[in-house]
Amino acid sequence: MLGNLFTELARDSWTFVPNRKVVRTFDANGNVLSMTYYDNNTAIFVRNFTYDTSGNCIETECVNP
Numbered sequence: 001m002l003g004n005l006f007t008e009l010a011r012d013s014w015t016f017v018p019n020r021k022v023v024r025t026f027d028a029n030g031n032v033l034s035m036t037y038y039d040n041n042t043a044i045f046v047r048n049f050t051y052d053t054s055g056n057c058i059e060t061e062c063v064n065p
Contacts, residue, residue: 029055
């Protein structure tokens with residue numbers, strides 16, 4: 001996990017810090033497929049989401065970009 005640089009609280013409040021943003025990608029059903037966290041336009045980490053056939057989010061994974 002990213003060397004403990006970012007706690008869960010930091011991820012949840014990521015966009016409260018100037019020059020940070022989160023970019024989301026969606027599937028055809030409007031489900032969030034990924035959230036890329038940026039600091040000064042540099043991708044820091046990505047959260048990927050996996051859905052079952054009913055459209056329920058069944059897995060979330062945090063990876064290095």
